[in-house]
Amino acid sequence: MPEADTLERPAPAGTAVLRVDRDALLAAVRAVSQTVERRNTIPILSNVMLRAADSFLTICASDLDHWSMRTIDCAGAKIDTTVEADRLITAIDTLRPGAVDISHADGALTIKQGRSSRKLMTIPSTEFPMPKPLAHATSFTIDAAPLLKILDTARIAVSTEEIRYYLCGVFLQIEGDKLVAAATDGHRVVQVKHPAPAGAAGMGDSIIGTKAVNLICRFLADADAGAQVELSISDKFYRVGTGRANIEGKLVDGTFPDYRRVLRDQHDAHMTIQSAEFDRTIRAAGCASDGKTRGVRMDLSRNHCEASATAQDGSRSVEPMDGSYDGPTIAVGVNAMYAQSIAKMFGPTPTLQLGFAGEAAVIVITSDDRPGVTAGVMPMRA
16 A cells, blocks of 8 residues: 655655645635635636745635635745635545645646646736735634624624615624624614623724625634634724634724614513524414515413414414513514524524513513523514
């Protein structure tokens, strides 16, 4: 059986090659390529940059607004070029685990492993857009797991309407001793509070865009258990890093609305119901609603709670709600899809507390299982 290649085993004599581990390279290229837009009119933005020096290979991808970087161990020659991301992934993925040799000459990148060979054309790295240094930023360290939970919870309410670009992201700010994340699409609002890490006090209000939030969440999900990340925020840029991996980019240039006005603390009525039961009854009642509005009416009194929906063609659905209600008799409408999304955000097991301040006020939803999370659903005409 032939001897397996490793990074420690020298490359063939007389060749200026870079030796890297295939699995490490594949994982790094796949991770950064999530930043690459699939439809590009600028060829260099379809490429990832490969820069090897001092026994480290840095892989970087960009869409001009965000940059993802990974650094892995290597041995051998220096390389500084760019190559198409999709082709590189396929070329590496079809090789066997172990060491691979990479060389760059005459505008082409050659990847070899045993008798297998791949030749990919390159674009000079001088054309690749690199991020500007992060100046005057507030930096602090936070555990990856809670930061993921904060962003993943808030992004449920991020808007997809690009005309209101300032809602297309998660709003971050420091409020007293709390790190606060919020998002709203005008139909839902979610606020998450977490103890502010040391060093975060000087952070200014910022909006991290939807794509950046998604990239950061994937990045944090891949982090090792117990890992910490450094979060840096300046007036226009952000960066999240763990030493050998980081994501950075531009913040949304806009002013986030005062969402706290609708998240009232005082309510005239309260309802307590299990999250799974709330989700089930809204879904059951919504089966007969019109597809466009997805409106569900909740009729609530101390002795009777039910959800119902009707459609223009005469369809109707009524479902009792197994919850307890305290307050005056009211009838309030909600969008079934938005209400269910909030229930799913809390999970199936928690008990939800719904606060009502009248039929036209936002329904505020909290849970003792998630003390830092407050959500709101805008009412519809019942």
